Amino acid sequence: MDAHKLKLDFPILQNQPLIYLDTAASSLTPQCVIDTMNEYYTEYPVNVHRGVYQISYKATEKYTQARQTIADFINATFEETVFTRGASSALNLIATSYGLSHVQKDDEIIVSELEHHSHILPWQQVAKKTGAKLIYVPLNKEGRITVENFKRVLTDRTKVVALTYISNVMGYETPLQEIIPLAHQKGAIVSVDAAQAAPHKTIDVKKLNCDFLAFSGHKMFGPTGIGVLYGKQKLLDSIEPIEYGGDMNDNVELFDAVWKDTPYKFETGTPPIAEAIGLAEAVRYLQKLKPEAILAHEQKLKELAVKALLKLDGVTVYNPTSETGIINFNLDDVHPHDAVSFFDEDHIAMRAGHHCAQLIIKWLKVPATLRASFYAYNTEEDVKTFTDAVKKARDFFTSVGF
């Protein structure tokens, strides 16, 4: 992968000095995705499934093709691929629709302290409303979910297993290939948060055999405002929508209505048309680069950076063994928000805080952390600028006695 050449695809990297290390929050957008969305707004900027005129046919055709491209990307069918506002909406839909109708008092829902808030809060609500119990997989010393620890909490009462594929704070991959069959043996369904996996891994929902899976467009070169919910056909057929209105129904009577089939019954109102078409282009771009090649590139950069950081006194790295491009760290005795403002002066964009995953930050027993996340467009020069800036920040804050 030639990251220097790749940078040319991203207008934001041409317009200003920027070392972008915040892809785990949102990735940058390549020109081809911007062009594809512009094309929609300039050539056929109209609604889908409604108009009986040429440009509306074109919008419907492009939107329909986009769904098929995204379904193929994860080896799902068209019907199993539901558009949502983002990963959060998809994960809420699973908990609210499937959870509230299938989970009962004293059932158990297995989750972890590595979850993003959008994969823990919806299940907390299900537990509160149904009287079910949330059971946390104990993390190992490094903060990982292991198969052994998962086996310790899996019981005949487990009805749902809701786990992240890749942690957005520690960058660890959950051993889902082994966990999912164990959950199925107990009759539980598995909901997978793939928001941090889809940008870096080829996802095959059939091979993984998960029941539900969710991801966002904006972390994988795509636009904001769109995410994807995958569900096995049988499950999607058996659950109810959580929003009602136009386009999701077949027949409306005075006191009742009949829904369309999946995926449409979950998608009321005007859908994210430009976003779906933009996300399909992002998928093509990602597939051309190959997720595995991106991951290998990120890992190389992460390892270089971690090696440099571990040589510095006064710097703590919490996830040196992570298998993805995320570094979670702190400058000892410096608040991450002070550090991140210091990095901003060198045009380094990075995240500080709890990363919408307070449970793992509490598990680490710190108030907040710094997170640097690498992607396809980062270079070894970016790593050097970043690690030099960490050293400079460490020296500065030590000298002023923070």
Ligand SMILES: Cc1ncc(COP(=O)(O)O)c(C=O)c1O
């Ligand atoms: C692991 C994980 N899950 C879910 C989300 C939520 O995604 P979205 O903001 O697209 O709803 C994020 C976003 O940071 C994430 O990292």
